[in-house]
Amino acid sequence: MDERLNEILRAVVENYIDTAEPVGSRKLTKRYNLGLSPATIRNIMADLEYLGFLMQPHTSAGRMPTEKGYRHYVDCCIDDGHQLDERFIIETQKKLENIERDVSSLLENVTRELSKCSHQMGIAVAPRFSRSRLSRVELIHVKGTSVLAVVITEEGVVRNLLLDFEEPCSQQHLSKISEYINKELAGCSLEDARERVIRKVYEEKAVYDSLVARAMRIGRLIMERQVEEDIYIGGYSEVLEQPNFLDLDSIKEMFRAIEDKRMMIKVFNMIEEMESGVTVLIGSENPLDEMQDCSMVVSPYLKKGRVIGTIGVIGPIRMHYPQVISMVDETAKFLTKVFSETVGGRG
Amino acid sequence: MDERLNEILRAVVENYIDTAEPVGSRKLTKRYNLGLSPATIRNIMADLEYLGFLMQPHTSAGRMPTEKGYRHYVDCCIDDGHQLDERFIIETQKKLENIERDVSSLLENVTRELSKCSHQMGIAVAPRFSRSRLSRVELIHVKGTSVLAVVITEEGVVRNLLLDFEEPCSQQHLSKISEYINKELAGCSLEDARERVIRKVYEEKAVYDSLVARAMRIGRLIMERQVEEDIYIGGYSEVLEQPNFLDLDSIKEMFRAIEDKRMMIKVFNMIEEMESGVTVLIGSENPLDEMQDCSMVVSPYLKKGRVIGTIGVIGPIRMHYPQVISMVDETAKFLTKVFSETVGGRG
DNA sequence: AATTAGCACTCATCCACTGAGAGTGCTAAT
DNA sequence: ATTAGCACTCTCAGTGGATGAGTGCTAATT
The missing domain is CATH 3.30.390.60 (Heat-inducible transcription repressor hrca homolog; domain 3)
Incomplete structure (x- = not known):
C-alpha cells in the first residue's frame, strides 16, 4: 500500500483520537507539515474512504476513522519506537519494590496502576486455577x-x-x-x-x-468446586472520565458485560488462544456483543515461557493506541518477570 | 405537622420518584384521589415550599422535593407496612440454600443480589478483621x-x-x-x-x-499487616441504568470515591457509630464530598447481638426509598440470621 | 502525470424568534 | 376554608436565515 496513504491515514487517526472531531483537509495541512495542499489531501482522503478506512458522518464534514481504519492504523502506522512515557516505567519499577508478592494483591495493584496510567479500565486474569x-x-x-x-x-x-x-x-x-x-x-x-x-x-x-x-x-x-475469582477489574471511573464521544448506552452495556465474570472468563479463554504478544481488538472484533463499541488491548503474561494469564485494558474505540499498547506490553512483561523470578521460585 | 401536608408531600415525592419530572398541581389531582382541587393543592404546595420541602426548578414549573423534603418523606411519610415484593423474599430464601457458607462468597453474592433487586449499587463491609x-x-x-x-x-x-x-x-x-x-x-x-x-x-x-x-x-x-479486603461492591451498571436525571459528573465522582476502598472503609466506620437499624443518608448528609449527589441506604448486620458489619446500597437521591429500605432491611436480617446460625456456630 | 487553485455546493450549527403548553399566584366567588 | 377564573411566567419545540467548515469537481500549473 502506498506510503503516502499510510501517512495521511495516520495523521487523520491521531488527530481524531486527540480531538474527537472529524478531521478536515485544511486542518491536517496546518497541524502536520506534509508538503501537500488541502486539495491533494482531499483526493487522498477520498481514496482512503473508498478503501474503507475513513468515513464522513455527513457530506461536508471532515473524515473520521472506521474500525477498519483503526485496524490498519494499529497494524501499519504505529512505529514500535518507545511511545512510552519514561514516567510510567519508573513508576512501575517503583511498584515492583513495594508490592506484596501474594498473587491476588499483585494482580489487583498492577491492574489498578495500569488502569490509572492508561485511563482505561484495567482487567487481569489470574493464572487459571x-x-x-x-x-x-x-x-x-x-x-x-x-x-x-x-x-x-x-x-x-x-x-x-x-x-x-x-x-x-x-x-x-x-x-x-x-x-x-x-x-x-x-x-x-x-x-x-x-x-x-x-x-x-x-x-x-x-x-x-x-x-x-x-x-x-x-x-x-x-x-x-467451580471458582470465579480469576478476574480483576479496576477503573470504572476512568472510562467515564473520557467525556467525548462514547455514549452512555455503550458504557452501560460494557459494564453489564464486565460485571458478569463468567462471561469475561469465556472472552479471555477465546483470546488466549490467539497469538502471543499484545493483541488489539477493535469494536466488532470483540467476541462479545456487548463490547462492539469498545476496544480491548490485552497481552498474556508468562511463567517460564508458558502463558499463565492475561492482562489488559478495555476502553472506547477512540483510544490512544500507541501509548496504551506500550503500557499493556510493559505491564505484561513486568508480570512475566515477577512470576518467573519471584513467585514460585525458579525450580 | 399537618397531616394533609404530609399527604401532599408524599404524593409529590412519589410522583417525582416515578417520573423524574417536576409535579404540577393538576397532575396530582388526576393521579391521586385526594378530594381537593388543583388550587387548594397549589396553596398547600406553596406552604411546603415555604417550609423547605419542595422547590421549583423555575417559575411556572411543577415542584420537586428538596433534600429536606426527601428526609421528611423518609422519616414521616413511609408506612412501615410490607412495601416489599414477595418475590424478593422468596428469592433471597432460595439463595439461602444454594449459597456457599464461606464469608467472602456469601457477602459477594448477597451484595450482588441486593444490587440487582434494588437497581442500585450494592455495598457490603465484611466483619471488621x-x-x-x-x-x-x-x-x-x-x-x-x-x-x-x-x-x-x-x-x-x-x-x-x-x-x-x-x-x-x-x-x-x-x-x-x-x-x-x-x-x-x-x-x-x-x-x-x-x-x-x-x-x-x-x-x-x-x-x-x-x-x-x-x-x-x-x-x-x-x-x-493492613488489609483492605473488607469491602464488596457490585452493580456498577445498575446506576447507569437509571436514565433520567442524574448527571454524568455525579456518577463519575461517586465511582471515583467508591473505588477508593480505604475511603469507603472510613465512611462505614463513621456510619457504624450511628444508630442501629436501617439508616438513610440523603445527599449532603453523606460524609463524603464526592457523594453529595447520592443517597445511601445501609444497615448493620449482627452476630449474637453485636454489630459485625454493614450492608446497603448507593444510588441517586431520587430513589424508591420504601422498597429499597425494605430490601436492605431484609438483607441485613438475612445476614444476621446466617451469621448467628451457621457461620461460627452458636457457641 | 501529478499537484494545486478556484469555485459551487452541502450540511451542521448557531441564533433569534415564535407559539403552545404547563403551571403558578392572586383575587373574587362559593 | 375551598375553589374557579384569569393573567402571567417560563420552558420547550419548531422555524428560518446566516455562518462556516468542508467537500468534489474542473481547469490551470508545474
Whole structure:
C-alpha cells in the first residue's frame, strides 16, 4: 500500500483520537507539515474512504476513522519506537519494590496502576486455577463439619475452599489426609489431579482404607468446586472520565458485560488462544456483543515461557493506541518477570 | 405537622420518584384521589415550599422535593407496612440454600443480589478483621522464606497473608509455631492479641526460646499487616441504568470515591457509630464530598447481638426509598440470621 | 502525470424568534 | 376554608436565515 496513504491515514487517526472531531483537509495541512495542499489531501482522503478506512458522518464534514481504519492504523502506522512515557516505567519499577508478592494483591495493584496510567479500565486474569500445578493443600478444621481447604498452586495462587463434611473430623486426621494428598498429587496439574482422584476413588471402591477414601473424596470436592475469582477489574471511573464521544448506552452495556465474570472468563479463554504478544481488538472484533463499541488491548503474561494469564485494558474505540499498547506490553512483561523470578521460585 | 401536608408531600415525592419530572398541581389531582382541587393543592404546595420541602426548578414549573423534603418523606411519610415484593423474599430464601457458607462468597453474592433487586449499587463491609476474635491461625510453608499465614476469625472470615521471613523455616517448625499461637491467642480479639504479642515480645527480649520469639514475631507481622479486603461492591451498571436525571459528573465522582476502598472503609466506620437499624443518608448528609449527589441506604448486620458489619446500597437521591429500605432491611436480617446460625456456630 | 487553485455546493450549527403548553399566584366567588 | 377564573411566567419545540467548515469537481500549473 502506498506510503503516502499510510501517512495521511495516520495523521487523520491521531488527530481524531486527540480531538474527537472529524478531521478536515485544511486542518491536517496546518497541524502536520506534509508538503501537500488541502486539495491533494482531499483526493487522498477520498481514496482512503473508498478503501474503507475513513468515513464522513455527513457530506461536508471532515473524515473520521472506521474500525477498519483503526485496524490498519494499529497494524501499519504505529512505529514500535518507545511511545512510552519514561514516567510510567519508573513508576512501575517503583511498584515492583513495594508490592506484596501474594498473587491476588499483585494482580489487583498492577491492574489498578495500569488502569490509572492508561485511563482505561484495567482487567487481569489470574493464572487459571484449573490449569495450574498443585503445590500444596492444607486442611484446617473450622468448626463442626466445616473444613477449610487451602490450595496453593505452583504459580503462587492461593485459594480457600470451605468444604462441608457429613461428619466431624479432627484436625489430626485432617493433617494426615492433607499430607497424603500432598504426597500423591503435588506437582500434578489440577486436571491431571482430578482424573487421578476419580480413578483412585473408583479403585478404592471397597473403602478398605478410610483415610485414602476420605482424602480422595476431599480432593474431588476441591477439583469440582467451580471458582470465579480469576478476574480483576479496576477503573470504572476512568472510562467515564473520557467525556467525548462514547455514549452512555455503550458504557452501560460494557459494564453489564464486565460485571458478569463468567462471561469475561469465556472472552479471555477465546483470546488466549490467539497469538502471543499484545493483541488489539477493535469494536466488532470483540467476541462479545456487548463490547462492539469498545476496544480491548490485552497481552498474556508468562511463567517460564508458558502463558499463565492475561492482562489488559478495555476502553472506547477512540483510544490512544500507541501509548496504551506500550503500557499493556510493559505491564505484561513486568508480570512475566515477577512470576518467573519471584513467585514460585525458579525450580 | 399537618397531616394533609404530609399527604401532599408524599404524593409529590412519589410522583417525582416515578417520573423524574417536576409535579404540577393538576397532575396530582388526576393521579391521586385526594378530594381537593388543583388550587387548594397549589396553596398547600406553596406552604411546603415555604417550609423547605419542595422547590421549583423555575417559575411556572411543577415542584420537586428538596433534600429536606426527601428526609421528611423518609422519616414521616413511609408506612412501615410490607412495601416489599414477595418475590424478593422468596428469592433471597432460595439463595439461602444454594449459597456457599464461606464469608467472602456469601457477602459477594448477597451484595450482588441486593444490587440487582434494588437497581442500585450494592455495598457490603465484611466483619471488621481487626475487631474480630481470633479462631485459628495456620502457617504453611510455601517456598524458600515465604510463609502463608491463614487466619480465621470467629466470624468465619478467612484471610491469607503472605509473610516473608529472613531465613527459611521448615513446615514442622511452622506447625509448632502456629500451635503455640493458637494456644496463646485463640479467642482473643485481634486488638487484644496485638497488645499481648507486643508485650510478649518485649518480655522475651532475651530470646531464650526461639520458638516463642518466632511465634510472636509472626503474630506481630499478622497484626500489623493492613488489609483492605473488607469491602464488596457490585452493580456498577445498575446506576447507569437509571436514565433520567442524574448527571454524568455525579456518577463519575461517586465511582471515583467508591473505588477508593480505604475511603469507603472510613465512611462505614463513621456510619457504624450511628444508630442501629436501617439508616438513610440523603445527599449532603453523606460524609463524603464526592457523594453529595447520592443517597445511601445501609444497615448493620449482627452476630449474637453485636454489630459485625454493614450492608446497603448507593444510588441517586431520587430513589424508591420504601422498597429499597425494605430490601436492605431484609438483607441485613438475612445476614444476621446466617451469621448467628451457621457461620461460627452458636457457641 | 501529478499537484494545486478556484469555485459551487452541502450540511451542521448557531441564533433569534415564535407559539403552545404547563403551571403558578392572586383575587373574587362559593 | 375551598375553589374557579384569569393573567402571567417560563420552558420547550419548531422555524428560518446566516455562518462556516468542508467537500468534489474542473481547469490551470508545474
